[in-house]
Amino acid sequence: MILVHGTPSRSYTWRNVVPKLAARFRVYAFDLLGFGESERRDGLNVSIAAQASLLAGLVEFWRLEAPAIAGHDIGGGIALRAHLLGGIEFSRISLIDAVVLRPWITPTTRHVKAHLNVYRTMPSGSFEAIVGGHLRTASYRPMDEKAFAVYMEQWRGEIGQKIYLQKDAQ
Template identity: 50%
Template sequence: MSTQTTQTTQPMRTTQTWRLDQRIRVTGGEVAARVLGEGPPVVLVHGTPAWSYLWRDVAPLLARRHTVYVWDLLGFGDSRTDPGAAPSIARQARTLAELVAHWDLDAPALVGHDIGGGTVIRAHLVEHVPASHIALVDAAVLGPWNTPFTEHQQQHADVYRTMPPDIFGDLVAARFRTATHRALTPESAAAYLAPWAGSEGQRRWLDQVAAVSFEDTREAVARLGEISVPTLVLWGEQDQWIPLSTGERLAAAIPGARTATVPDAGHFVAEDNPADTAAALLRFLA
């Protein structure tokens, strides 16, 4: 992996209120990243179909006590995959390992949402990334965790790839409306939708759908009992994508894991209720 980091002063094309100013070359592409605050390190890993924008209200609250590292998964937000590189959970976990090395972090706290949770677990257990703490937030770790919509896209990929982009965009917009308990504001909805707009966004969306597989978390799931660092399983009480019971089973599989819930929050817990999400993480990291 190259350790070159470039800075850009250009705002994110998707929103004027959140931008990532680093570009880091990794083996599978180029990662957009940002570092905030000062203190013990915390790495935030979003899931699908979000991007780092999900953490925009949580990261500054954590940054009052921690150095917070945020990044877009390969193929998401402003990160790009190289030609032929599939944005699988296995590749994201390898990328996380490369980023931790690039940032010269000894044992950061790792926080993963959705497939970011699977990424964090695989990075720790398979890629041997040291961690001081692990927080799994509405995490896609225990299978099967694909939603019916994702399963349908995987089974009928040709239909979705040849669908007119405007029709596909309507489907994606409807999908985002089920990710939260509270309705997205027009600004937030636009920011989440922007990376998937047009024919190029449609291709990127379907590339990541095709790459997501429980097979990439199976090896890590078999080793959950090996986790020895403090672990928090944090769930939105109103998650319609991955039920709270899955979080309870996940916590039971990890020795000494703590559990907590966030009220008035769906699957995108950090979007619905960032204050309580950040408070729960700060209590755990303290």
């Protein structure tokens, strides 16, 4: 079973789910390109189309035949795109609050897209405060401080700011 996280998240999202699923499945939870522990550098294509292509490559690399997949948020859109446009077969698809119907961006993301140059030149401390506020609203339940720190870590500093804005721009 493959687990595909959403944004502004990372594979850490699945930390409580993996042990339960592992009783029935071989579980693959990975960080999307530009997120978490994956490659993170300026200029990455972190679009849904690029992520779907990478997912297809991982399915081939792992030599999986029609695995089950669960996708949360953009992870759902990535899974569907890999299946419908990339020809990757899945035995089951579970979509959780999936980004599949427009408009799917949040008001915060819409604002960022409309004012990218402002956010690109914003001091990192100010940017991190805005992203932190957005991150706290991205969870149904209040997020504990440890989880907040793990999720926020990937968006700190110059490279975190650039990748966060790239994902919103694409």
